[in-house]
Amino acid sequence: MTATKPTGLEGVVAGDTAICSVEQGALIYRGYEIQDLAANATFEEVAYLLICGEKPTPEQTRFFKDELVANRALSPQAIEVLKLCGPLLEQGSAVPMDVVRTVLSVLGNGDPDAQDNSHEAELRKAKRIVAKIPTIIGHMQNIIDGRDIIAPDTGGDANLSHAANLLYMMTGQRPTPEAEKVMDVSLILYAEHDYNASTFTSRVIAGTLSDMHGAMTGAVAALKGPLHGGANEAAMVMLKEIMEHVEAGGTVEDWMHKAFESKRKLMGFGHRVYKNGDHRAPILHALGRKVAEQKGGEYLKLFEIGEKVQHIMETEKHIYPNVDFPCGMTYYTMGIPVPQYTPIFVASRVTGWAAHIMEQHANNRLIRPIASYTGPAVRPWNS
Numbered sequence: 001m002t003a004t005k006p007t008g009l010e011g012v013v014a015g016d017t018a019i020c021s022v023e024q025g026a027l028i029y030r031g032y033e034i035q036d037l038a039a040n041a042t043f044e045e046v047a048y049l050l051i052c053g054e055k056p057t058p059e060q061t062r063f064f065k066d067e068l069v070a071n072r073a074l075s076p077q078a079i080e081v082l083k084l085c086g087p088l089l090e091q092g093s094a095v096p097m098d099v100v101r102t103v104l105s106v107l108g109n110g111d112p113d114a115q116d117n118s119h120e121a122e123l124r125k126a127k128r129i130v131a132k133i134p135t136i137i138g139h140m141q142n143i144i145d146g147r148d149i150i151a152p153d154t155g156g157d158a159n160l161s162h163a164a165n166l167l168y169m170m171t172g173q174r175p176t177p178e179a180e181k182v183m184d185v186s187l188i189l190y191a192e193h194d195y196n197a198s199t200f201t202s203r204v205i206a207g208t209l210s211d212m213h214g215a216m217t218g219a220v221a222a223l224k225g226p227l228h229g230g231a232n233e234a235a236m237v238m239l240k241e242i243m244e245h246v247e248a249g250g251t252v253e254d255w256m257h258k259a260f261e262s263k264r265k266l267m268g269f270g271h272r273v274y275k276n277g278d279h280r281a282p283i284l285h286a287l288g289r290k291v292a293e294q295k296g297g298e299y300l301k302l303f304e305i306g307e308k309v310q311h312i313m314e315t316e317k318h319i320y321p322n323v324d325f326p327c328g329m330t331y332y333t334m335g336i337p338v339p340q341y342t343p344i345f346v347a348s349r350v351t352g353w354a355a356h357i358m359e360q361h362a363n364n365r366l367i368r369p370i371a372s373y374t375g376p377a378v379r380p381w382n383s
């Protein structure tokens, strides 16, 4: 039997979706272009659009926001597990993405709808998960910083938006409207991207008729890797290395040429689908640069160096930044600790994962491709 076998399934159409279209020409969530959503919608409205299928009315938005606020608090068991993870984070055997994965799994163990894959139960579970991820991140950062957990009974300040509450829960400080806006737009940009590796993982798991929390737990593990969502942290680590090189008297150009010679992969660049640029990158870059201009100093320098890196990659390699490159610089400029960048990606992408898990369950067939065998020919065990 012959079968096509592109490496990494490149270019393979693996199924249908009505949720999102990723093309070089446009990025669309359920018919709305990403530029339109970033300029005119809030994260809560986009989350509703993805999970419930249509743009919400103002009343539906109010109701949805209230539902999220009401579901923000974590169970005492989940908080206990988070506290147990504190020393593991400190000793370095766990990173925040691992803790998000663990606590999300624990939340599934306690969810009253855990074993129910009906559409209604999945809608309830999706809202609970979306509501609780920022609380996991916030509590975890409080534990890392050695402060008391903020709002353990409520998961935040009911008057704050999803984006503002995420920042509040991490720091105890209510963010400025500008910081809230940048976070809100970054969550919109990260929310959905068709059959990317983590979403595809969630669909494979859901395709066995397993449950939403399990499918998302697997998706978190897939997102963690630096070739996928982990690139927003890795891009910032790389930029710090370049900044240190420049501070020591080197130039961006010589750092880059050394990287090219050693065939090093530059984090935050390239994409499996976009070969001429990622629609999301310039939107986030512009917002992040504005914050850097206001703050000045090392933050503006960071953006200037990042822009040089970008220019050299584009002119010499024709490789463009993906969303994770400006994200790294933007979150750094906002004072967010680097190991929380990918967990924040999770806080957004759970909306897309939820939509895909529900779409998979609504019209399910087991996902099970075939492999081309390259091992030894048949041989006797007793020779």
Ligand code: SDX
Pocket: 008, 190, 192, 193, 195, 196, 197, 226, 227, 228, 229, 231, 264, 265, 266, 267, 268, 269, 270, 271, 272, 273, 319, 322, 323, 324
């Ligand atoms: C995300 O899929 C999605 O939609 C994901 C995502 C989402 O929203 O879900 O958009 C989020 O995951 C963004 C990607 C984050 N990852 C990184 O920034 C890591 C660095 N980038 C790469 O390693 C790479 O570009 C990938 C993993 C993103 C894509 O890999 P591909 O499609 O397998 O491409 P490839 O590695 O085969 O590269 C093709 C060529 C190679 O050169 P040649 O061997 O042909 O000469 O381009 C070169 C690569 O070496 N190349 C790079 C490069 N990316 C590609 N060279 C240096 N640095 C890079 N970053």
